[in-house]
Every structure is written in C-alpha cells, then in structure tokens.
Amino acid sequence: MAALLVIIQIFLIFSAIVLIVSVLMQQGNSAGLGEIGGGAETFLGKNKAKSYEGKLELATKVSAAVFVVLAILMTALQ
Numbered sequence: 001m002a003a004l005l006v007i008i009q010i011f012l013i014f015s016a017i018v019l020i021v022s023v024l025m026q027q028g029n030s031a032g033l034g035e036i037g038g039g040a041e042t043f044l045g046k047n048k049a050k051s052y053e054g055k056l057e058l059a060t061k062v063s064a065a066v067f068v069v070l071a072i073l074m075t076a077l078q
Contacts, residue, residue: 005077012070019063026056 008070008074012067012074015063015067015070019060019067022056022059022063026053026060
C-alpha cells in the first residue's frame, strides 16, 4: 500500500509541474476583450486545435484532470 502511495505522489507531482508549465506558456486572452460579440473568425482561430496554443490548451486540460483525479485518489487512500 505504501508503494502505491509513493507512485501516486510521483505522478501527482509530475502532473502539477506539467500543469504549471502549460499554463505559464499560454498567452493571455486580454487582447480580445475590447471586441463586440463574435467577430470574424481568423484562419488561426479555425485551426487552433492544430496550433501550438491548441496543444498547450489540451495539455492544460489533461494535466488538470489527471491532477484532480490523483488528488482525490490520494485523499481516499490515506
């Protein structure tokens, strides 16, 4: 049981580091706050999932989900 907790702690720390790095590397969305509703879509907006920003966004979502699941699991096992 102790070995399982150590493994979960290692993955928890790793997911926290990935989460921090992926959030810090993303650009802010403050540039688009002045626009009035919707606006025209750009080429980069349509292909956002394939871009570097899209990959960072996906990494943030996945690492956040893994972090939450591992934190709940650690709490339940202790």
